[in-house]
Amino acid sequence: MASLVLKDLSKSFGNVAVLHGIDLTMQSGEMLVIVGASGCGKSTLLRLVAGLEAPTSGRILLDERDMAPLDPAERDIAMVFQNYALYPHMTVFDNMAYGLRIRGLARGDIKARVESAADMLGLLPLLGRKPRQLSGGQRQRVAMGRAIVRQPKLFLFDEPLSNLDAKLRVQMRAEIRRLQRRMGVTSLYVTHDQVEAMTLGDRLLVLHQGRGVQLATPMEVFDRPANTYVAGFIGAPSMNMLPATLSHGGTAAVTSLGAVIPFADGRRPGEDGRRLILGIRPEHVALDPAGVVLQIDLVEPLGSETVVIGRLPDGDLFSVKLPGASPSAETIGVSIPPDALHVFDAETGLRLPGGSAP
């Protein structure tokens, strides 16, 4: 059990700045998911913590101890790699035991630790096999086993599920979560998959272009995205974004189609006419025969629900998630319920919370 603190952590490769001043405090036993599109710097952040790269500036503290002078092996951190990085010529047992042998543990201890980890992961019958004789899911387990036997202070996961097929991914996701809870090891998990991020994390850190955009619980990130990037990134299908302007003394927005949507949660600051972006999640859009007409472009039936992608009268794409089967008409009328509205500033992209004084 350990706490991890990152202070103003930055990394540049030559002239290219990859991370700009990341601040983060993790509690003991917490599972924090770093999520972002590829190239946002999330893997670099993980490698800095692991000690595989040196930060350009900033500090990494594990249990209040500065990690800077320590080698990766001395940091008491274990990492699960995206492609597992199993030693191809070693058996499953040796793969898990290698780190312990280097640390000079007694044979009996090594055997006990490896067997207990293998038992936990259901790998006992496979201990004598080579990695090439294992399926993807089994390799994944061995990679986790190698991390577990070390009994580290901190687990690092670098997109560990991205090489698995969809069904296995769901299964392993639950398994990782269960294991992490059971062992109570502080964990940093990097992924680009928002479903993984939402389901695994106690908290999420959304990274965008090397900056931490939002650090909050998954539901907080979903319900109150900090800016338009987070709003578009988390949630599938993506949130609809509509250009609009502030009106009625800051208590409503007028969309470019002329619809007036009052704010349910109070007024926004600024002059009338301030440019806004309105966000509405597809699942929150209401069917309304009197509302805006949506020309249906594409229907994606998902079984329990249906995603309808259509065009607004001005030609912009707009998606709606409807419960049940797909509509048979070529057009549907939709409206935006005011209480499901997200309001962002058009220039900065930042969320404008409601409730400011007139």
Place this chain on the structure above:
Amino acid sequence: MNGRIDWPAHVVLVLGAVLFLLPIWLVVTGSTLDPDAIARGELSLVPRLGGLGVYASVMTEGSPGAGPVWRMLMVSAGMALTIAFGKIIISVLSAYAVTFFRFPFRMTAFWIIFITLMLPVEVRIIPTYSVMSDLGLINTFPGLTVPLIASATATLLFRQTFLAVPDELMEAARMDGAGPWRFLKDILVPVSAANIAALFVILFVYGWNQYLWPLLVATDPKLDTIVIGIVKMIGTETKTEWNRVMATAVLALLPPIAVVMLMQRWFVKGLTEGDK
């Protein structure tokens, strides 16, 4: 592939095999014949079983102009093994350095090694001889082998092999606490074992077949390799006993064949699979 025999392909294959095997077969039968018969040009394709005693004789007694074959085989084997192992050790280390470490003039070092590819042994043979002479290594076993050990080709091949090793493997080893030596010994060499074996075969045959350098540097008959020995047997003063020459040639063929056969499985795997 459809189960029927592809006759034209087989005919070509058999013709090719015969073309390669005929000279070797001629040497094998020739070694058993009477030396005078060979001198008269009466080569037969049927071996004379009574002549097989020549093998025991060349092994222990040798031939006019050269010592016993067993000694020359030992010298050749010693030279080929030293060269093969020496090249592999040097090349693995230098390829490891230029691939996995960041140090000043890393690429310069690599290019210098690479450029020496363009200079075959024959081109640098005079300066090499002079260096060996200054070091007092003429007519010694180190003098015979050491100059042939440096290898740009093997370094280059190992560099390619090592470049194909995923970075994560090294990072995983680092997190497991393996230092540079341990990573080399425990991970990199075992992972590249197939390539090392393939290269060993090539280098052993290369070392075994060396002619020019041993001819120059070792005039002492004790350091005669089998290749040199064969040449010495074809004397100008005495009458050449061709059956003995051919028997020696057959014996000279056997060790490389044995090495290739023993390492065949690894050899093909190493050259084709790039087993990662």
